[in-house]
Amino acid sequence: MSSSQGAKLADLQRDMKEPTDKTTLTSDFGVPQTNNDDWLKVYSEDKQGPFLMEDNFGREKIHRFDHERIPERVVHARGAGAFGRFTLHTSIEDLTYAPILTDTSRETPVFVRFSTVLGSRGSADTVRDVRGFAVKMYTQEGNWDIVGNDIPVFFIQDAIKFPDMVHAAKPEPHNEVPQAQSAHNNFWDFQFLHPEATHMFMWAMSDRGIPRSFRMMQGFGVNTFTLVNSKKERSFVKFHFTPELGVHSLVWDEALKLAGQDPDFHRKDLEEAIENGAFPKWKFGVQVIPEAKEHDFDFDILDATKVWPEDLVPVKYIGELELNRMPDEYFPQTEQVAFCTAHVPPGIGFSDDPLLQGRNFSYFDTQLSRLGVNWQELPINRPVCPVMNFNRDGAMRHAIHKGTTNYWPNRFSKVPPAPEDSKTSYVDYEEKVAGIKKRARSAKFREHVAQAQLFFNSLSPQERSHLTSALAFELDHCDDEVVYERMAQRLAEIDLGLAQSVAEMVGATVPDKAGRPNHGRRAPNLSQMDLLPAKPTIATRRVAILIADGFDSVSYTAVRGAIGALQGTPMVIAPRRSAIKPAGGGASVKPDHHLEGFRSTMVDAIFIPGGEQSIKALSSNGRALHWVREAFGHLKAIGATGEAVSFVRTAVSLPAVEVSSSEEAVESYGVVTLGNPNTDSLSKVVDIVKNGKKFTDKFFHAIAMHRNWDRELQGLSTQVAY
Template identity: 65%
Template structure:
């Protein structure tokens, strides 16, 4: 009997070894096939001859084969297979645009775990601290087409693909932790309502129209989400300064088969920062690619963006211990109730080599999880699991997982065969499993723990089209969000709602929304109704509960340490500028990782008062203050006189002031601020004999102040070193006191 068992065990071991060889053979074969495709750039360096897709050298790629004589030009010949291939290949080189998240960009990076969680999950990627897991992240807007602008008011997609040793794991999230709807069956409706109105196909990439807000009123569950989208979260300064959230409730399953509910969150090292609305509007026209350019520029300059990777965890037995349903995607898990536990970090450190095969063809699916990570009964997640996979098949074909950007890095083997765009050449005599060569029983029968297994869950209930009772409450967290905002964030939300609803043309839409806002906050509703023409409510049927929660306001995410790394600083110069000051300022900020740009009346050599000329990076008309985080006006008698007579230079500084950005000036450039820029309410350094640095409403000035040398981590307020004082003002991102004290209202920009 024992010998029989021994032979059986040997047979199983042999089968496993054979299966392992086949997995490796598949991977090796696939890599060989991919390696056969030449690098186009390397091929160009070795030969200047073009070829067809099949490798045949082409004599002429500029002329279609045709009938021609000395006297006349004849017709093209359809027999020209080389021209047909070139044109037909071009005709079909575009894939269907994503229905949502069409406008995006991406980058490569890595994930590092620093705190293993074996008590929660058996997933290797969440337990092995020695790993460096490759990742690809794609950021996007939601509503706009591929040709829309980056800086529109919209939710931002934040999708991550982890290439783990156990297979690919996707988190398809956003920069906002909640969603408009509770059930995926409504997804077509909310997107149809938010997209351009069907009879005119406008507005593009905006929710400022009747259909969107009509949907919001008719679905009270959207109340929490539209408060987030009307906040500064919807106009981020940069992809690198956004939080990310998995949105849905997932589960973690440990080796003992115990389950916990989990939400994933990622917090940027640089802090959570936003544009101001006027700036976002202008950037949409001045540089529609502002966010994607910003990401590429930062990585190119080795200012690699970094996020802390965190989890919020709820024990299965505690699922019903809250006044909201934890499976409701329109609700957050407040951090004072369920703290975030940071267990790792991820960094983006490599731009894509080619946009289309990487960023456009990357395919994310919420259903892509690895052993140790599972799903919950979140009704939005269950629908997304179906929809995302179905969408990728529609866009990229059934073999989308074979594309290089989507392929797992671990060994893989299955018998998914055929279909369009199959990149594998399969060998062997069978295409089914199990088979006579691979007689390995399924993992669930052998006790293997590295295979994906569904959680064994008892389900008792009635089959109906309805949700659990707690799903019916829609306003508590909308109030919680608004109550948690700082004063300037509340002011911005009032302005955003006034802008959006004033674009609605049907009175029933903006009047009903004025009533809906009263159910969240009466003073907010009154302010907005007055601006958009709604009936100003006197009372509210639902009183604001007055509760707030931590780490909802962006002001509670200042960044790990004060920093100006990757901040874009414009140094304005004109002929006659002081070269020594220019050089010192540029060196000081470069040492801190900031990016400095010389901006002048022309993009050409600019002559200082003495010394060699400096080539301006751009001119005042081509690049505006909206594209920078701070402005420094370089001193120099002739330079500041020239700038004082240049209306665009004056507009530059006043616009930066209106957008709450740090402004710096030394020497006679202070006179330029005093006499030409005319910044209201600001105290300037006017004592020409003093070496003191004066900071007032984010405007930093000094006459004889020492420029100073910025050393690493030395950013701090200073009254003696100009660079330190100016850097500190920049590190605060914006000076919101200008708004709160009414200074911005006094200036035209």
């Protein structure tokens, strides 16, 4: 670990406690205690007597337990965090004097918290929702918090609407239903009555709402910030994090099932990757608009419901974020971390974005009730650089200031203001401001549909189809006719075809005229298909290997080895978790899970080696068949060798899916088969290419593509029951 990352770790170490073999029990006041099991009572051998309130240790224990909970966050209550580092490879000193964005020799420690927005702390990870992507950088000039989301726009333009928006989206007030869902009347009622949400609801209903992993999401600062350089020139900026592994999502049926089968799916996925040393990484980039060009666009660049299309304002990538260490304890770190958009170091500032200005107040304010006035002293929140000022007292104060002065100016000139000309002091940007004091929004803030169309047009056919189904699912959960009828009209303003498909599914009047013509324009990098990794990879992909007694150990060993060699995660699944014997003797294999304990939803692909006896057992096991059918339905890569080829053919039973009966590997709709396995075709040396010769080349390419979209677009996946 580098020294700068160590700066935060060393800081946290001051508060860490770890028992040794010699540590024994004490009260909170350090008095050694001899019994941690029985309350002090009046006792005799033949009679259980009264319980005594004088038991200080017993009372302390219950009393401390009674107060363990603090209020959960009003939004983004469920989250998972990790530590890491930020490095800069390209200075942008022409734009800012912020050392973190100009000094390429630095490594800055970070803590990141990912979250869902709507659900309570105990809700499921895979619900359809926006994901929070909050980054705290412990810079040498103070903490910098980028409190972002996995979606680049927001539901509202002005912070005054935030309470309404959140009330409408959270469980309904009369019965507190539904949990962690936007599929209800109030959410969609608000979406219609609040047209500025149009662009954002399209993003939220797209695949972005059901990410495969926190590691495969983009992070956006969303709001417009500013950069100031040493010549006092100002630019507008948006911050981007783009994942090295590409942007990928679950499919909806899978997300629904995972919410019950493994509600901690994303949290565990993050931990698995970090513990395996496959550190998640994101490129860090900026989109910059010089102050003089602020009004050159047909949207307002301070409007958080708009993206800055990348064909107009390209992202300049300048650094990297890496996560490499899990928190030591959830509550003091992931739960007590407090982010605030107002925390920026010198050289970075705010724009007049009316959403950002409200956020700058809201975070600090809510943390007063969630954590108390001294929340910035908590180990996870305190900066790694010196903190000195005359703020004092308040509940739970930790710092002890020596000396006689707690005010400025003081006769000793203690703690004077920092010099203005230093690059490490915060200097407010001087700006002439004139206007009329009024509750209103400027003209460009009043257009809400053009970018919703831009987004829809830019999606791939499968993404458009998922978005259509998502809207149909959500509106099916709205039983108030007014709500779904109105939403069908709103959709007709974006795209007539979309509106017609959704209206037909949910039983609304099918619109016959577009509310306004679709302008037909597209922009790059709005579709996830534009954001695949530079080179196909199976790194961190979970591949289930399905076996039973009598499996073919040659194929098993070769494919398993090749998965591991490319940093994939092989997981052996069998009818039971006790040792499974291969055909013809040899070493048994102890599976990671049995077929009932684990489900296909929890992996990215499945591989089934042959072996007559093994395939006979799997063929007569309904759960094993279901594994294959479900993986097919969820568009995952399926690999099979030898006798397993006929098992897969029977499980899927679709003539369009071709299989191999020879030594030639065949890829058909992401199903990769090898009838007659030989070691050449199963080699560990893999070229991840679609038309590769070897079985492993083709199979790993199918995994690297994340899902087989043709299977869905040709209507095959819906013909299999799963």
